[in-house]
Amino acid sequence: MTALRFAPPIRLSPGARTALGTAVVVLTYASLIATRPTSPHGVGGSAALLALVGYLAGSLLIVSGAMARLSTSTVTLFPVAITLNIVIGQVVRISGLPVHLDSIGTVLVGALAGPAAGAACGALSSITVGMTINPGSLPYAVTAASVGALVGLFARFGLFRRAPAVVVAGALIGVVAGMVSAPTTAFVFGNASGQLGQSVVIGTLQAYGNSMLEAATINGLIADPLDKVVVCLLAYAVLSALPARLRQRFPFAREHGVFGRDRRAAAEVGA
Amino acid sequence: MSAVMFFQDGGSPVHRLNPVTKLALALAVTTTAFAIPVFWAPLLLVLLVLVPAVVVAGVGRTYARLLPLFAAPLVISVFLLQGLFFPEGTTVLAAWGPVAVTAEGLSFAALTSLRLVAMLGAFLFLLLTTHPGALMSAMVERGLSPKTSYVVSATLQIVPAFRARARNVLRAQQARGLDTTGLRRRVRTLLPLIGPLLLGSLADLEARAVAMEARAFGAPHRRTALLALADSPAQRVARLLMAAVAVAAVVANVVGVAR
Numbered sequence: 001m002t003a004l005r006f007a008p009p010i011r012l013s014p015g016a017r018t019a020l021g022t023a024v025v026v027l028t029y030a031s032l033i034a035t036r037p038t039s040p041h042g043v044g045g046s047a048a049l050l051a052l053v054g055y056l057a058g059s060l061l062i063v064s065g066a067m068a069r070l071s072t073s074t075v076t077l078f079p080v081a082i083t084l085n086i087v088i089g090q091v092v093r094i095s096g097l098p099v100h101l102d103s104i105g106t107v108l109v110g111a112l113a114g115p116a117a118g119a120a121c122g123a124l125s126s127i128t129v130g131m132t133i134n135p136g137s138l139p140y141a142v143t144a145a146s147v148g149a150l151v152g153l154f155a156r157f158g159l160f161r162r163a164p165a166v167v168v169a170g171a172l173i174g175v176v177a178g179m180v181s182a183p184t185t186a187f188v189f190g191n192a193s194g195q196l197g198q199s200v201v202i203g204t205l206q207a208y209g210n211s212m213l214e215a216a217t218i219n220g221l222i223a224d225p226l227d228k229v230v231v232c233l234l235a236y237a238v239l240s241a242l243p244a245r246l247r248q249r250f251p252f253a254r255e256h257g258v259f260g261r262d263r264r265a266a267a268e269v270g271a
Numbered sequence: 272m273s274a275v276m277f278f279q280d281g282g283s284p285v286h287r288l289n290p291v292t293k294l295a296l297a298l299a300v301t302t303t304a305f306a307i308p309v310f311w312a313p314l315l316l317v318l319l320v321l322v323p324a325v326v327v328a329g330v331g332r333t334y335a336r337l338l339p340l341f342a343a344p345l346v347i348s349v350f351l352l353q354g355l356f357f358p359e360g361t362t363v364l365a366a367w368g369p370v371a372v373t374a375e376g377l378s379f380a381a382l383t384s385l386r387l388v389a390m391l392g393a394f395l396f397l398l399l400t401t402h403p404g405a406l407m408s409a410m411v412e413r414g415l416s417p418k419t420s421y422v423v424s425a426t427l428q429i430v431p432a433f434r435a436r437a438r439n440v441l442r443a444q445q446a447r448g449l450d451t452t453g454l455r456r457r458v459r460t461l462l463p464l465i466g467p468l469l470l471g472s473l474a475d476l477e478a479r480a481v482a483m484e485a486r487a488f489g490a491p492h493r494r495t496a497l498l499a500l501a502d503s504p505a506q507r508v509a510r511l512l513m514a515a516v517a518v519a520a521v522v523a524n525v526v527g528v529a530r
Contacts, residue, residue, distance in 0.1 A: 046524055048386065049305045053521070067418050072489045073480040075418045079425035080472045083433045086426075088465070091437075104465070128423050131403055132277075135394035136341065188305075190383035191352050194344025199352060206356035207369040215358075234465065241466050246473055 014068035018116065021061025025142055025180075028054030032183040033213070047187040052139055055184060059123045059141040066120035073249070074113045081105030082125045086133065098197060099227040103147055107235040110151030111160050114252040118148025139188050143181040147173055147228065152252075160236060161260045170232035171225045178220025186216040198223065277337065277398045285328035289502045290406040291413060292510055296324070297393040299513035304389035306520035310382045313389035321392045330399045334392075337399075341391045346384040353380040403427055409500050417494065421483075433472065440467045 012020065032051055067075070082105055089102030106125055110118025122144030130138035150173045154160065159169040185191055191202050191212055198219060205215035239247065239259065248254050280286070285293075300320060304313035325334045353376045360373025397406075404427070407420040444463050450456050483489075 048383070049302075049521065049524055052305050053302065063419065064416065067416050070418070072418075072484050073477070075422060076476050076480045076483065077473075078422040079429050080469070080476065082422070082426045083429045083472075084465070084469065086430055087433055087437055108469075124419065124422050128426050130394065131398065131406075131423070132427060134341065135391050135398070136345070138394070189345060189387065190349040190380065192345045192347075192349035192383070192387075194348055199348045203352050203356050206352065206358050209358065211358050212353075238465050238469055242470070242473075249477070 012065075014065040017061050017065030017068075019065075021058045021063075021065060023058075024054060024061060025058035025146075028058060029180065029183065032187065047183070051183045051187040055139065055142040059126075059145050062145055063120050063123045063127075066116040070113070070117055070120065074109075074117050077109055077113065077117075078121050078124060081109045081121055082128055084108070085125045086129060089129075098223075099230055101227065101231055101234070103144060103228070103231050104235050104238070106144060106148045107151045107231055108238065110148045111155040111235065111239060111258055112247070112250045112253050113152070114156070115149040115152030117252075118150075118152040119145040120148070122146075122148035136189075139184045140181055143177050143184070146180050147177050150176060151232070155253075155258045156256045158257065158260075160232075160239070160258055163233065163236065166232050166236045167229055170229035173232065174225030174228035175221060177228060178222075178224035179217060181224070182213060182217040182220050185220070186212040191216055277333070277395070278402050279330050279333060279399050280402075281329050281400075283328045283400075285324060285400050287501065288400075289500055289506055290401045290409040291502075292506045293397050293401050294406060294410075295510045295513050296320070297397040299517040300393040301390045302517040303520040304386050304393075306517070306524040308382065308524070310378070310385050313382075313385040316389050317385070317392055321389070321396055325396055325399070328396075328400045334395060334399060338388070338392055338395055341395065342384075342388045345387050345391075349384050349387070350377075350380045353377075353383070405500065408496065408498075411494070412496055412500065414493075417488070421488070429472075433468070436471060437464060437468055440464055 028050060031054075032047060035047060084105035085102050088104055089100060092099065092101045103122065103125075106118060106122040109121040123141045126137045126141035126144045130136070130141070151160075151169070154169040154172070159165040185193070191199075191206075193199060193202075201219050201222065202215045205218055206212065210218065244259075247259055253259065300316050304316050307313075325331050354372055355370045355376070357371075357373050357376025357379060360371060360375040362374040363371050364374060364377075365372045404424050407415070407424050411417055411420045441464060449463065
């Protein structure tokens, strides 16, 4: 027996793994919000360890559960989506815009193939970047996973049919992403980001008496919705430009009418 | 960063280790650094574990160049932020209006930045000495889903091709007279760039999915490996020991030793 196995010794069904991972993430967030650190080390107690280990373990469970149930044609979409995240993320970082835009691929997968695929694609995107380009993205895997999962949910309820609804979906996703990533920013990174604008905002908030977690949350609630609205709109524009034949290849998008009823597609299929 | 990955080939003993052993080291160092809430723990881990490992692997120079590149922005901003605006500081060393340098803030900044250096350093060591593809194969041998391994490995192969394609699309759009100077225009450039890129990439997905299905890609059974990666009893013991140290550190953290 080795000390490191990547298949759980107890065989859990994929659904159970996803549920357990989600529970771990929710519990981690809840206990991080509930603890009011008062030790002399302040926030240096267990919060950093919990934010790092709890979030990462949860995301890995979600990935392992989701991947087991996805079809091959969905999985082949992931590398393209992650590449899109990486390349556009780097282009945007060089151009110095105040947004990340490094989750367009994740949003595309979520809208085309559903919440499980979106969550797995988001987490794997962070893990791939963490293993190749920047180790600092590993702790944020859970944020990317929640973005992908939410896109899938909103797409299912028809928020990706028209641009105004897409803006609403993007804003809601941004709020959740900001809240979920706040404990990581505050406890793991000590609110450091290396970005000037974000550091100024957080410093100002802390100077006015907010705790580190409050400052990180408020900053996330400002920056993330902006980023995710732009990302969702870009993804929506790309999806609208896709030939209906391609869009209709995904069972999730077909069943739930993610893009409304594609009359063109019906005609193409019928022809 | 023009490179997709940092891997540097070499014949050192560290390179010859099983990738899983190096992953276990990276995970154990990170966990232990975050579990023991005193600043010398991550410091000792970096100096006594990571630095010797990197030197033996012969990637010391690259490591010394890359680690500050990742860590410096974080370390500088954590010291500026928490050194000046730490919310829970009581021992004030100096103050100008809302800005207060506190002993607690400085010690928190030191602990956090050393932890971050340990985390980034541990994974940078893994990246420099381990080919991501080899790491994935080793993990599949140990029960990771082949689908997950495919996603990571395929991404690493697609990124360079995708970049070249992006450059070509951009040049083609410029040849058509698309202006790519200025901020607003850059944003507008994104759309005519993403569209053709994505269509080109999606076009061959279906064929690939069929080809992979034909080779039993989606089959749920465990596969046997053609190339078995070297492993040894010593490495197994080492992995167990590293896991034990990490678990002990977490237990110590939960129980509240060294607070």
